[in-house]
Amino acid sequence: MKAARLPALLLAALPSLALAQSATDPTGASAQGDVAVTIYNNGQSLVQDDRQLTVTQGRNRIEFPDVSARIRPETVNLSGPGLAIVEQNFDYDLLSPDKLMDKAVGQEVTLVRTNPATGAETRERAKVLAANGGIVLQIGNRIEVLRDDGLPVRVVFDRVPPNLRARPTLSVTVEAQRGGPLPARLSYLTPNLGWTADYVALFDAASQAMDMQGWVTLTNNTGTSFTNARTILVAGDPANGGGRISGLQSPSGAIDQAGTESGARERLGDYYLYPLAARTTIANAQQKQVSFLDVKGAPARSTYEYVNGWLGSAAEPMSASSVLKFSTSRQGGLGDQLPAGTIRVYMRDARGDPQFIGENHIDHTPMGSSMALRTGDAFDVKVRPTVEQRSRKGDRRWETRMRYTLTNARPEAVTIDLAQLGLWGDTRVVAQSLEGRRVSADRMEWSVPVPANGSIDLNVTFDSRY
Secondary structure, three states: OOOOHHHHHHOOOOOOHHHHHHHHHHOOOOOOOEEEEOOOOOOOOEEEEEEEEEEEEEEEEEEEEOOOOOOOOOOEEEEEEOEEEEEEEEOOOOHHHHHHHOOOOOOOOEEEOOOOOOEEEEEEEEEEEEOOOOOEEOOOOOOEEOOOOOOEEEEEEEOOOOOOEEEEEEEEEEEEOOOEEEEEEEEEOOEEEEEEEEEEEEEEEEOEEEEEEEEEEEEEOOOEEEEEEEEEEEEEEOOOOOOOOOOOOOOOOOOEEOOOOOOOOOOOEEEEEOOOOOOEEEEOOOOEEEEEEEEEEEEEEEEEEEEEEOOOOOOEEEEEEEEEEOOOOOOOOOOOOOEEEEEEEEEOOOOOOOEEEEEEEOOOEEEOEEEEEEEEEEEEEEEEEEEEEEEEEEEOOOEEEEEEEEOOOOOEEEEEEEEEEOOOOOEEEEEEOOOOOOEOOOOEEEEEEEEEOEEEEEEEEEEEEE
């Protein structure tokens, strides 16, 4: 018999297991109490479970079923009036047909065989000798290997081994100062319970405005459901022991200018809290989405952007990026802090139907920020940078004459925000055909209007000293 057939072989055990579970919990409901879950962006979560306990004075062994199967036992804290923890154990060896047979090695079980012609059942006792890749039994004076031949054979177990659990269970030995009922709070950290933010933006080019809907996606892979839980989401990246070197994370590039506005949203240290308005059940192996942002008619505009990474030429014209620009400010913007996530942008076509035009990731964004969301590459808007001349002007001085050719095959005029990076050393602009602005020591920008079905050249001369 192959191990893959083991669940079918053990069907007879299931009714007995159901009876054993119902004896513990006649309703089959969760043993959790009043649950509160705080979920962080890094997939780590704090679970706080308030339960009513009944103890006797002195030492008690208390079992807490329905804790996370991924619980970090070293983070457990049990608090209650007059309680002191002596010892704790986490039983995560969960009940399954394979585990049941493994634990039965050396024990006796009952084999039930059914005659396929008559339907008559015969029963005999057997001792399980091995369950490693197959089931080896001793029946009387003979040794038999159960084969995967499709014949109706069932195994009935006398009991469930005490170290197998139907549900993840934490057992705690406590010292109680007095007996009787008392309230207690079980707190612990668990991985595999996380959340992400997703945004849907519907951009209206005619009115230069957009509607923005924000969604929280909860993902639970802890092996346990959290029923009717008070849920708080924390936007931020708390350290989990591994640490992170500041400045080395990959930026999304969507924030043009970081905001400086404070909002009314609750904070926890340097993190923002997003409590869900109502209690919710976060089922195991489930994704759940909850709305947290709904803004209508926020000002937005579509533009084009091209960034030349260094003072060099391109072999051919390159597509400009399609960019959606908007603000998160209280006045004239979304009016909120935005947790890191993905913004998907839609635009209505000529028939009025919304069509997907691109997406990009944003980092945690403070309120009042100016945003430039790159949604894709433009089909009809191109830029080609060309080095017309580069000459040495001295021992540590070079002059570079650049020509940027911008073309527009659209039936309407467009404006391209062109940026030049790589201004190493002490680089100055000594001539330009259109006035630009120095954004940083390494970056210059020009807003270049390009006529419909036309082209224009931007000429700039750079003087570099190093």
